[in-house]
Every structure is written in C-alpha cells, then in structure tokens.
Amino acid sequence: MHIPDGFLAAPVWGGLWVVSAPAVVAATRRAQRDLDESKVPLMGVLGAFVFAAQMVNFPLGAGTSGHLLGGTLLAAALGPAPAIVVMTAILTLQALIFQDGGLLALGANLFNMALVGTLAGYWPWKALAGGRFARAGLFAGGFCSVLVCALLCLAELSVSGVHFGAAAMSLALGVFLVNAILEGLITVAVAASLDSIRPGWLKAPAGAGQPVLWLLLGFATLLASAGFLVASTHPDGVQHLAQVTGLASHERMLFKAPLADYEIALPVSAWIRKAIAGLSGLLLTAAACVALARWIGRWRSA
Amino acid sequence: MKSGTLRRFRTLEDWSRGGSWLHRRDPRFKLLSALVLLAAIAVAPTRSFTGLLLASAVGLAILFMAAVEAGLPPLSILARGWVVLPFTGVFALLAWLEGNPHRAATLLAKSWLSAVTVVVLMATTPLDRLLAGMQSLGVPPLLASVVQFVWRYLHVALDQLRRMQVARLARGGERRFVFAAATVAVLFASSAARAERVHRALLARGGEAHFLLLEPLRMRPADWCLLGGALGSALLLTASGGWQ
Numbered sequence: 001m002h003i004p005d006g007f008l009a010a011p012v013w014g015g016l017w018v019v020s021a022p023a024v025v026a027a028t029r030r031a032q033r034d035l036d037e038s039k040v041p042l043m044g045v046l047g048a049f050v051f052a053a054q055m056v057n058f059p060l061g062a063g064t065s066g067h068l069l070g071g072t073l074l075a076a077a078l079g080p081a082p083a084i085v086v087m088t089a090i091l092t093l094q095a096l097i098f099q100d101g102g103l104l105a106l107g108a109n110l111f112n113m114a115l116v117g118t119l120a121g122y123w124p125w126k127a128l129a130g131g132r133f134a135r136a137g138l139f140a141g142g143f144c145s146v147l148v149c150a151l152l153c154l155a156e157l158s159v160s161g162v163h164f165g166a167a168a169m170s171l172a173l174g175v176f177l178v179n180a181i182l183e184g185l186i187t188v189a190v191a192a193s194l195d196s197i198r199p200g201w202l203k204a205p206a207g208a209g210q211p212v213l214w215l216l217l218g219f220a221t222l223l224a225s226a227g228f229l230v231a232s233t234h235p236d237g238v239q240h241l242a243q244v245t246g247l248a249s250h251e252r253m254l255f256k257a258p259l260a261d262y263e264i265a266l267p268v269s270a271w272i273r274k275a276i277a278g279l280s281g282l283l284l285t286a287a288a289c290v291a292l293a294r295w296i297g298r299w300r301s302a
Numbered sequence: 303m304k305s306g307t308l309r310r311f312r313t314l315e316d317w318s319r320g321g322s323w324l325h326r327r328d329p330r331f332k333l334l335s336a337l338v339l340l341a342a343i344a345v346a347p348t349r350s351f352t353g354l355l356l357a358s359a360v361g362l363a364i365l366f367m368a369a370v371e372a373g374l375p376p377l378s379i380l381a382r383g384w385v386v387l388p389f390t391g392v393f394a395l396l397a398w399l400e401g402n403p404h405r406a407a408t409l410l411a412k413s414w415l416s417a418v419t420v421v422v423l424m425a426t427t428p429l430d431r432l433l434a435g436m437q438s439l440g441v442p443p444l445l446a447s448v449v450q451f452v453w454r455y456l457h458v459a460l461d462q463l464r465r466m467q468v469a470r471l472a473r474g475g476e477r478r479f480v481f482a483a484a485t486v487a488v489l490f491a492s493s494a495a496r497a498e499r500v501h502r503a504l505l506a507r508g509g510e511a512h513f514l515l516l517e518p519l520r521m522r523p524a525d526w527c528l529l530g531g532a533l534g535s536a537l538l539l540t541a542s543g544g545w546q
Contacts, residue, residue: 003389004417006409007393032442045496046497047452052463059482086452097314099382164396168396186483193484193487201494
C-alpha cells in the first residue's frame with residue numbers, strides 16, 4: 001500500500017502534502033508537549049520494533065502467511081500523537097532507503113497510513129479499552145486502520161486516472177478485507193501475549209469516557225474513506241448531479257482557478273506552458289505547506 | 303527478504319560515505335535538487351510515444367552521469383530502482399490488458415526513474431547529514447531524532463529477531479500463529495526495556511537526545527551550481543517529454 005512516484009496526479013500528491021505536512025508538525029508538537037524526555041528513545045526503539053515485527057510471518061495454513069502492520073499496536077502503546085510521529089519516521093525511512101513508496105507520494109502515504117490509519121486504529125481502541133471489550137476494541141482498531149488505508153489508497157489512485165476494471169477492483173477489495181481482518185487478529189494475539197509477559201503495557205488511555213463518540217469517529221472515518229472511493233471511481237456521477245442541479249453552468253464563474261488545467265497564458269508553445277505551470281504549481285504547493293506549518297506551529301505554541 | 307533488505311541497506315550506507323564532488327555537496331541542496339528532478343519526472347507530459355522515450359532517455363542519462371560522477375556502479379544503481387516493480391508491474395499489466403500499452407510504459411518509466419533518483423540521493427548522502435539538512439529546512443527536531451533512533455536500532459531489532467528465529471529452528475521450528483504472536487510480543491517487551499536502558503545511558507552522559515554531525519553543514523557556491531544543474535535538467539526532461 002506504499003504508493004510509488006509516477007502514479008498520483010500532481011494535484012493529488014501536492015494537495016495531500018499540504019494536508020499531511022502541517023498535520024504531522026502538529027502531532028509532533030503535541031507529542032513533545034505530552035511526553036517527557038524519556039519517551040523519545042522509546043518512540044525510536046519501538047519504531048525499529050515495528051520494522052522488525054513486520055518481518056515475522058504469521059502462518060495462515062495452506063502455505064500462506066501474513067504479517068503485522070503495527071499502527072494500531074503503536075497507537076495503543078504510545079497514544080495517537082506519538083504513534084503518528086513514529087509512523088511518519090518509519091514511512092520516511094522506507095521511502096528514502098528501501099524505495100518503498102515515493103518521495104513525492106510520501107505526503108499521500110503519510111496521510112493514508114501515518115495520519116488517518118493511526119487515528120482509525122486508535123479510536124475504536126479508545127472507545128472500548130476501559131471495559132470488558134478491550135480485545136474487541138483492538139480488533140476493530142486493526143481492522144479499521146488497514147481497511148481505511150486501503151480504501152484511501154485506491155481512491156487516490158482512481159482520482160489520478162489509474163483505471164481498475166470491475167474485476168480487479170473487487171479482487172483488490174477482497175484482498176484488503178482479508179488483510180484488515182488479519183491485522184485485527186494479529187494485534188489481538190500479540191496483545192494477549194504481551195499481557196502474559198507483563199500486564200499493563202497496553203493500558204486504557206486516561207479520559208476514555210465516551211465510548212459511543214469514539215466508536216462513531218472510527219466508523220465515520222471508515223465510511224468517509226469508502227465514500228471517497230465510490231466518488232472517485234464514479235466521477236461522472238458527480239458531474240451528472242452538477243448538470244442536473246444546474247451547477248455546471250455556473251462552474252466557470254465559481255471556480256476560476258489561477259492554474260486551471262495546468263496552463264498559463266504565455267506566447268510560447270504548449271509544452272513549455274505546461275512545464276512551467278506544473279513547476280509553479282509545485283512551488284505554490286511547497287510555499288503553502290511551509291506557511292501552513294508555520295502558522296499551526298505558532299498557534300499551537302501560543 | 304530479511305537478509306536481502308539488510309544487504310541493500312548496508313550497501314547504500316557504504317556508498318553514501320564517498321568523497322566525490324556530489325558526495326561533498328550540501329545535503330539541503332541535494333534534497334532540493336532531487337525533489338526538482340522528481341517533480342519534473344512527475345509532471346513531464348508524455349502524450350506521444352516519442353516524447354516518453356526521449357524523456358526517459360534524458361532522465362536515464364542524467365542519473366547515469368550522476369552515478370558515474372559519484373564513483374558509484376551505475377548499473378547497480380539503475381537496477382536498484384526496480385524494487386518498485388511488484389507494485390508498478392501490477393498496474394502496468396492492468397493498463398496493458400485494458401489495451402493501453404502507452405499508459406503501462408509511462409507508469410513503468412516514471413516510477414522507475416523516480417526510484418533511481420532517490421537511490422542516487424541516498425547513495426551520495428549519509429542519512430544523518432540528510433536529516434540535519436531536513437531539520438534546518440523546517441522538519442521538527444523531535445521527528446528527526448525519532449528517525450535517527452529508528453535507523454540506529456533497526457539493526458539491533460532485526461538481529462534479535464534473527465537470533466530468536468534461529469533458536470526456534472534449533473528447537474524444532476514449529477510454525478504456529480500463537481508462536482509468531484509470542485515472538486512479536488517478546489520483541490516488543492525487550493524493545494521497551496532497551497529504550498529504558500538507552501534513556502538511562504543518555505542521563506548518565508548528562509545530555510538530551512540529539513545527534514551531532516562530524517562536520518557542520520556548509521553552503522558553498524558549488525551547491526548553487528548543483529541546484530542550477532538540476533533545474534536545467536528538469537526543464538530539459540519536461541521539454542523532451544512534450545516532443546510530438
């Protein structure tokens with residue numbers, strides 16, 4: 001589910017960088033505020049643990065095996081903000097050293113796996129951790145986290161114009177569903193083992209008082225990402241709706257983007273215009289990232 | 303997979319400790335140059351097959367020259383880019399089956415060239431210097447030190463996992479779901495204990511968790527040349543992609 005470079009359209013990876021970069025900065029500041037200094041080595045060493053744990057094969061019978069992804073386990077052990085930081089570190093290393101996911105696509109991969117995936121894994125756990133159904137919370141967390149990642153990944157690819165046939169799409173969804181169930185099962189099995197070594201590693205977070213709210217958040221995330229997938233595979237549906245409601249005729253007036261269709265009016269040949277528009281779009285994206293990160297930084301530390 | 307992953311990683315690190323012109327450039331400028339090149343590969347319009355071939359040839363030539371300049375084995379560098387094949391291959395095959403071979407070729411070429419660009423960046427820049435550069439470009443220090451810690455203890459965790467697996471094999475090597483779960487749990491518990499020892503060691507040295515560089519980052523005129531070269535290459539690549 002690590003998207004390499006060359007797949008996503010420029011607005012998709014650019015836009016997701018604009019979302020992910022400030023969100024990761026905010027999570028880092030929050031982790032820094034909430035944790036004491038002793039937790040910095042813990043975050044790093046647990047990141048290395050997740051890398052190693054992903055190499056452990058869980059036999060599933062008939063010669064097949066699966067492995068842990070670990071986002072939910074991290075979130076349950078460290079809390080959401082530090083888990084986001086650790087997942088960001090892992091994904092960055094994977095992109096830089098193992099070419100697992102591209103550098104431009106890192107914004108999208110961070111959004112899917114480090115941000116939304118971690119939160120989707122954390123909320124069900126937070127909802128149920130206090131009561132008798134803690135294990136069910138872990139299972140639901142692992143399940144939601146992997147499924148949400150997969151749905152977002154498929155949606156981003158579809159929006160970028162990577163076509164799936166109906167058969168390939170249903171096969172992919174089936175594989176991801178199995179993976180999601182597996183992640184839930186492995187997370188629960190590891191938690192059970194951990195309890196027999198030393199209880200209290202995955203303890204209920206303080207202030208877990210509103211199970212219904214957190215469960216709703218978890219499932220809303222799942223539904224929203226499923227909605228993104230549906231909307232992205234049927235873009236004609238949205239257009240049709242716009243035509244029916246008469247929005248389409250106002251479209252030009254409503255959305256007059258400065259770089260519409262990635263072309264800017266200069267008296268040179270088409271490809272230079274496209275190249276310059278692409279590069280200036282990139283610069284604008286980068287500037288927006290920096291500005292937003294700065295602003296959030298100031299707002300959080302104020 | 304396990305030993306292969308580690309070997310790949312170690313070679314990359316050996317390569318990154320060279321002393322060529324490219325190795326000596328400021329990591330911030332190398333990162334920016336790589337991003338410019340990646341963006342050019344991403345936005346290069348490759349509507350015609352000639353354009354795609356031309357752009358790929360230009361990208362290939364740039365990366366090949368960079369590898370030769372840095373004293374790296376160019377063919378190994380190019381071959382390393384093919385780790386994206388399992389992901390890209392599936393989608394290229396889908397596009398091919400849909401009767402769109404042009405799209406399949408574009409996906410393969412773009413994702414491969416992008417991966418090779420990152421390989422060249424990492425083969426000429428030690429990770430600690432790159433992270434220091436990223437930090438001075440605005441990446442939060444906590445995030446940078448967590449990346450350093452993960453990188454530092456990755457080998458320790460993988461070595462421990464290998465010892466545990468050898469021990470399991472020596473005792474019959476039965477494969478069961480619950481045993482795998484227990485392996486992960488033990489790995490977790492000992493990682494947490496290790497983190498505590500690391501923290502005590504830090505306290506014993508009276509310091510906070512931050513990493514030092516042997517040589518401070520310094521910006522030289524040659525770094526601007528590198529960035530200029532990257533911008534020129536990027537324009538050339540995008541331009542050749544638009545060839546009708």
